[in-house]
Amino acid sequence: MTIQIQNKEEYENIYNRSVNDPEGFWGEMADTFQWKKKWNKVCQWEFDTPDVKWFVGGELNITENCLDRHVATKGDQVALLWEPNEPDAPALSYTYKELLAEVCKCANALKEMGVGKGDRVCFYMPMVPELAIAVLACARIGAIHSVVFAGFSAQALADRIIDAQAKMVICSDFNRRGQKFIPVKQVVDDALALGVDCVEKVIVSTLDSENTTVKLTGDKEVWWHDVVNHQADTCPAETMSSEDMLFILYTSGSTGKPKGVVHTCGGYMVYTCFSFRNVFQYKDGDIYWCTADIGWITGHSYIIYGPLLAGATTMMFEGVPTYPDAGRFWEICEKHKVNQFYTAPTAIRALMAKGDHFPEQYDLSRLKVLGTVGEPINAEAWHWYNDKIGKGNAPIVDTWWQTETGGIMISNLGGITEGKPCFATYPLPGIQPCLVDKDGVEVSGNDVEGLLCIKHPWPSMIRTTYGDHNRCKQVYFSAFAGKYFTGDGARRDEHGRYRIIGRVDDVINVSGHRIGTAEVENAINEHDAIIESAVVGYPHDIKGQGIYAYVITDGSIDDEAAFHKELNKVVTQFIGPIAKPDVVQVVPGLPKTRSGKIMRRILRKIASGETSNLGDVSTLLNPEVVQAVMDGAKK
16 A cells, blocks of 8 residues: 655655655555556656656556555455535446446447547546546556646637547436526537537437436437446556546636646556545545546546545535535534545635635534645635634645646645745655745745746656647756756745745636636637727635736727626636636736837736836836826726
């Protein structure tokens, strides 16, 4: 079993060993898994290319390590616990034995329909058990899964299907989200009508097969229950190389085109299990709940793979934290006796605003570790979470990591290493962070700030961006030689603990989800009245960062509220509602350098109300526009 650190001294010893002998350390961790063939070399790497390989020559199947190996010792333990949207509907549970059987049935259906090793399968589904089952079924047969959050628009979905050249789409008929009943299949239909010619089959899972209003059209569409339910419940696991692709997950970037982050089988397996066990200090018999959506990396690593690799009981939740009221999270914690609870600061702030009386109604005494993910948590929310949810007895792990890192990189370990409000604190074993200045010179010592980089590869790191390796090199490895650049600024305190300050590139962290400014600008520019736009992030009480759009129009706007709604509609059409601007300001121009580059640094300060120190604007191509933008912002 993967090592589980027991105290601060052990953490320090293991961390030092992992840094001094990374290959020895990670080889030891990998030895605790089932391999069809052992590796020849633990790690070979060249950051500048980048070319990183872990457990070279090793062969495995990740689902045998998630499921098969646990069946003999804990086959009757609940592996997956599903809580539905409706509070009065029954929860569902799958033991390890039952989950393996369902995964095999789905895997056999996929093979029957021509899906095989290396094929890409795109998912557009709500948080239902079939999503987790089918993701694991893809991994079982060596197909590459690409899950798209079921809140993106048809255009955004089409872009991702085309980029991955997905052979199959798996979706549902509808999505229950609180009181909303969202037509998921219709979005898929609209996406496939946008010039998508690579998809051969569409599998549709239904929330209610007897009463669904969705009708299948054409030979390529089939119902899940028609093609999966009758299959055999055993399926041999495909032999995969450690560096074979496991999944593609699209994330926003500083250009308008989403980038497909690629993770591979062996290193991702070893790191997600190790980080899950140690950060959350999971013990056999615990009930672990991560509230994320599987459409994001948190759901991949810490709902499906990490917990199942560790033999844990992991929960999925279909609904939202405020339905039927703002006590839903806490009611579920009481109902299922949750021990580890992992959610986003956005959710914590939203529930804090609803009042203390909601959590006070429920017994939260079983909680042992609380976690936050997606963005740094502010001090007020941290203290409320600690006092009202954990009652001061459940340490908060403030986790920093990214889609590209695959797993948690910097975090205190629950009850083992100390936490500090607003600080992610210490790196996990094997992770070597450093701070550099703008010239790439490493900033030594403590009580310093800089740009956050990672100096040595780790097993679950990004391998490439799908179909465009040069983009991976340019975005992550070109800024500072021999280092992975995270895009974040950070502070290291007097004890060596890290505090993440925020993005320093053109990416906005909205409710823990990274959204590229260029992608939003491209969508806004589709509006007929828009000549040019610039998008920046600004502090938002609930979301952490909101989206502030400066737009130049081809004429005066009579009704700015109506115009804002029109822009939101356009952005929703091209990306999805998560990318809608919170503020839209019509401006006469945008501050630009003489080479034509928009000075977003100035726009960010204006959006944040920090206008006392804009720096020298006299060298701009159009310095007079800055005052006009400031005056408009005040209005």
